[in-house]
Amino acid sequence: MTTATIPVEDLTLEQAQAELERLAAEIGRHDIAYHAKDAPLISDAEYDALKRRNLAIEARYPELIREDSPSRRVGAPPAEGFRKHRHAVPMLSLGNAFEDEDVRDFARSIRDFLKLDAETELCFVGEPKIDGLSASLRYENGRFVIGATRGDGTEGEDVTANLRTLKDVPERLEGPVPAVLEVRGEVYMSKADFLALNEARAAAGLPLFANPRNAAAGSLRQLDPKITAERPLRFFAYAWGEVSESIADTQWGFIERLQALGFHTNPLARRCTDEESLLALYREVGEKRASLDYDIDGVVYKVDRIDWQQRLGFRSRTPRWAIAHKFPAEQAMTTLKDIIVQVGRTGALTPVAILEPVNVGGVVVGRATLHNEDEIARKDVRIGDTVIVQRAGDVIPQIVGPVIEKRPEGATPYVFPTTCPECGSHAERAEGEVARRCMGGLTCPAQARERLKHFVSRDAFDIDGLGEKNVDFFWEKEMIRSPVDIFTLQERDQADPFRKIKNFDGWGDKKVKKLFDGIEARRYIGLDRFIFALGIPQIGQATARLLAQRYHSLDNWKSQMAAAQDRDSEAYAELLAINGIGKSMAEDMLRFFAEPHNLDILTKLEEQLQVEDFALTVSESPVTGKTVVFTGTLETMTRDEAKARAQSLGAKVSGSVSGKTDYLIAGADAGSKARKAQELGVTVLSEQEWLELIGG
Secondary structure, three states: OOHHHOOHHHOOHHHHHHHHHHHHHHHHHHHHHHHHOOOOOOOHHHHHHHHHHHHHHHHHOHHHOOOOOHHHHHOOOOOOOOOEEEOOOOOOOOEEEOOHHHHHHHHHHHHHHHOOOOOOOOOEEEEEEEOOEEEEEEEEOOEEEEEEEOOOOOEEEEOHHHHOOOOOOOOEOOOOOOOEEEEEEEEEEOHHHHHHHHHHHHHOOOOOOOOHHHHHHHHHOOOOHHHHHHOOEEEEEEEEEEEOOOOOOEHHHHHHHHHHOOOOOOOOOEEEOOHHHHHHHHHHHHHHHHHOOOOEEEEEEEEOEHHHHHHHOEOOOOEOOEEEEEOOOOEEEEEEEEEEEEEOOOOEEEEEEEEEEEEEOOEEEEEEEOOOHHHHHHHOOOOOOEEEEEEEOOOEEEEEEEOHHHOOOOOOOOOOOOEOOOOOOEEEOOOOOOOOEEOOHHHOHHHHHHHHHHHOOOOOOOOOOOOHHHHHHHHHOOOOOOHHHHHOHHHHHHHOOOOOHHHOOOOOHHHHHHHHHHHHHOOEEEHHHHHHHOOOOOOOHHHHHHHHHHHOOHHHHHHHHHHOOOOOOHHHHHHHHEOOOOHHHHHHHHHHHHOHHHHHHHHHHHHHOEEEOOOOOOOOOOOOOOEEEEEOEOOOOOHHHHHHHHHHOOOEEEOOOOOOOOEEEEOEOOOHHHHHHHHHOOEEEEHHHHHHHHOO
């Protein structure tokens, strides 16, 4: 007698354990056959009987419930919140193309980078860009163990329990697979399911979702997986993250492998032999866009050969080997009711159009950016005008221009203010700049508040429970006025019984605990995130990472910026030598360090935080931590490829030679840099010697 024929009440502990193992494998096999392959092996009644038997055994022996139990696919007790999950391989975004010529430029840039001649075939894979929520599925020995959202690309949210409820997510993979395989793709909701969901919510008196993407994102991020299980979410697989061994030689081969493993891939994906066939695919998909049962906002192109993808590598936030060709923005017509001016964290005055709400591509738009005063003048946009609105890249609403024939009588040109609308300070426009800036500095409440919002934003400190609305709340209550106040908030809350946060409307014990836990979790932060969080003008994420990579520790960065205040110093020369740091950017950073108030904030933050030294996530190599300079013409690779390869090995690439340079790699026709290197005693390597040093 097999365990499958023994009644549940007669199973011994050992027999129950074996039966649960059998049921997990059996039900998983039927899930793949039914949902991934559309080829059911048994009837629905037989399938339900297997699920009921599994539940009955688990009820009798709860200590035997398996991590991969079929019961886990239909929900679990609500969690208190999502844990953070750090991606072993970053989930980066894609660069965008909007015109056909952008695509041709993309192909030309790849040929130039790889030094391919015109006769060498350059193949791509093109597939629709799904407008959903990116997710990563980690499999170990073929079993699904962790699922996470993209988050900021480096760190996402652990939504494993919710992803288990998706029928398109296999619990186990059939056939030989790497010990570690991270499958990436898009969680989405079909248009038909979206409409049905909103109809049901309307009938229940619940707020409606704005579009299928919002519905998918909101459904996946439910704290109770049972709610996610009730939502009709789907998953298209298209990429990989960490893998313990090679799974394919080409992008197209990888897609075929995904299909064999039981994943859904987009049926419109195609292998293309050149950029013109990519453009033909783009037009074909564009014509089908309205009839598809899922939202797309463009077509993604990827270099087919994976070894070429590896050579091309990445820029700071995007791969060189892939690009998203976006569809033209959808447009609508509405009335411009007013123009208001907002003050950002750097003091820039930004005009915003207040519109009669209008539906643009499935999203109701009531505001749109007008960019700056020059744009208002160039477009001659006036209050009262009928204007054309579009969502640039299908995301950011902007005004294309007015409909002149519909302009009301008496509409006058808009006069841009010369004083700050928040603090009344003079608003200057520096020569060569398009933005007018408030000169009030941190005495301007708008700048101080916006800097706080930037400080806690997702790509900076990302404090759970302290979003923009709560920053506004604590600002109005005068409880947080600087970043330091965030980290003393709990201490002050405990010390003052008359100003406890839980006494305010909407702040219960649970919400307060979540806030304080979120703050505590961010007392340890990486140097690159810390630099970005400070909100120094022109210092974005990529630049913050460059600075962290160069200076390694907060103490070293601060001391070098102090030394660089002397524009004739070696520290200043080294700052300018960092690839990607220009003079204007350097001056903004040095102005930040020249302000005593900023130095005081930094000192007080150091008392509250531990800023972790920056460590490159690369394996050790002969050039890890070394400063290298390339000069002259290289024969076996382009200069860009050489720099990218050096950085991937942990080297610091500089644009000029100094006493801190470790290696100068001199190609043909090396000039003044080679002479300076010899004068300074810097090791000069030929291109061949460099390749031998790094292993080819």
